[in-house]
Amino acid sequence: MMKRFFIYTFIFITAFLITFVMTFPIGNLTAYLLSKYGFYYSRIEGNLFHVTINNLEKGNILIKKVEMKNYIYKQKISINESLQIYLYPLSKAADLICFSFEISAVQEKPQVYGKLTGKYKLNLKNKVIIISGEGNLKEFKTVFFPIYLYEVRHRLEPNIEKNSVYADITGKDLNGKFNGILxxxxxxxxxxxxxxxSGKFMNLGISEDIYIQFNRYIIDGESKIKF
Structure with missing residues (x-):
């Protein structure tokens, strides 16, 4: 009798969980969250384990396809098969892995170009994003400045509640090194x-202090420069 009870209970719970996962209105929940943060989309489909979003858009950002997979302790987000993001909600951390990620591919009207390859670890500490990792940005250019960079090899390391940045820059007219804090x-x-x-600009030696405040380019979460 008890054996049958446990078997029936197990079957019922299993069937319930499968039905819950496959029919959970994840599309409605995802749509609500996207709308809350000002995103637009053309279609959402999937279940609790796997969600696909088509034509995700905000400002000049346009991503043709975003895939999200939910695991027990992490979430995997794939964008254009060249950018993978692993989120670890319990530890407030994330991993970013780029494989020649084409920046212009996620812009409706491309204004910034370049291919990014690298691996980065992000942690949230006292509401500050701490980054460690290294990468290489190739063929970088933008419509805002007449500068073309062949590559920007960079490394980021945690520095208390900031990030140390080291970069070797090789370009058509600009070559040198940047050391600073993010x-x-x-x-x-x-x-x-x-x-x-420190380096050279158009073959002239230069040494410049750089200080860029993001509030000059971002207001209320929106970029003043529409990337």
Missing amino acids: YLPVNIKDGYIKGKF
Whole structure:
């Protein structure tokens, strides 16, 4: 009798969980969250374990396809098969892995170009994003400045509640090194990057202090420069 009870209970719970997962209105929940943060989309489909979003859009950002897979302790987000993001909600951490990620591929009207390859670990500490990792940005250019960079090899390391940044820059007219600090709070517009660039610009030796406050380019979470 008890054996039958446990078998029936097991079957019922299993069937219930399968039905719950496959019929859970994940599309409605995802749509609500996207709308809450100002995103648009053309279609959402999937279940609790796997969600696909088509034509995710905000400002000049346009991502043709985003896939999200939910595991027990992490979430995997894939964008254009060249950018993978692993989220670990319990530890407030994330891993970013880029494989020649084409920046212009996620812009409706491309204004920034380049291919990013690298691996980065992100942690949230006292509402500040701490980054460690290294990568290489190739063929970088933007419509805002007449500068073409062949590659920007860079490394980021935790520095108390900031990030140390080291970069070797090789370009058509600009070559040199940048060493500095990146402060990146959750409210990105309060962040900044500062440091020193030493090298050559159009074959002339230069040494410049760099200080960029993000609130000059971002307001209320929106970029003033529409990337």
